[in-house]
Amino acid sequence: MDEDIMESEVRTVVDAASARILTPRAGECLVCYVFRQLGEFGCDGTHRFALTFRDRTAPRATALLERLGSMGACCCDCEMFRNAYWVSSHPWFTGAEWGEVIGTGFRSEEPIDLRNAFGIDEPPAKTIYLCCQLVRRGSTQPCGNWTRKSRW
Numbered sequence: 392m393d394e395d396i397m398e399s400e401v402r403t404v405v406d407a408a409s410a411r412i413l414t415p416r417a418g419e420c421l422v423c424y425v426f427r428q429l430g431e432f433g434c435d436g437t438h439r440f441a442l443t444f445r446d447r448t449a450p451r452a453t454a455l456l457e458r459l460g461s462m463g464a465c466c467c468d469c470e471m472f473r474n475a476y477w478v479s480s481h482p483w484f485t486g487a488e489w490g491e492v493i494g495t496g497f498r499s500e501e502p503i504d505l506r507n508a509f510g511i512d513e514p515p516a517k518t519i520y521l522c523c524q525l526v527r528r529g530s531t532q533p534c535g536n537w538t539r540k541s542r543w
């Protein structure tokens with residue numbers, strides 16, 4: 392068995408899988424996209440996901456990094472969630488299984504009471520998914536899941 396061929400085949404499969412994950416979903420906003428990628432791959436100290444989003448959906452948003460920097464996320468993707476954005480009071484969570492296809496999952500030891508916590512009319516669930524409320528193509532604004540963090 393030729394190990395080089397094996398390895399290159401494995402790499403092709405892995406590349407195809409991560410390309411699928413890395414592609415912003417139709418209408419998905421910048422913040423949900425970066426949040427989902429950080430959940431999959433973590434932060435590497437750069438703006439790689441914000442830039443991937445921009446290149447694929449909003450190439451004309453040349454001032455994006457400048458704007459993120461002015462909100463406190465000057466240096467890397469995870470800073471967006473430390474300094475710039477926080478989950479709004481009306482995020483779209485679901486405990487339904489289809490959430491896995493379009494959302495970012497959270498697992499909890501105890502069932503999360505969606506009615507009490509978010510006013511969402513669903514039974515408590517141990518795994519809930521944050522689903523993007525969608526923005527128009529070309530926008531780098533967050534959807535209704537996110538609110539600007541006040542720094543003071």
Ligand SMILES: [Zn+2]
Binds near residue numbers: 435437468
């Ligand atoms: Zn980071």
Ligand SMILES: [Zn+2]
Binds near residue numbers: 420423424523524534
């Ligand atoms: Zn969103």
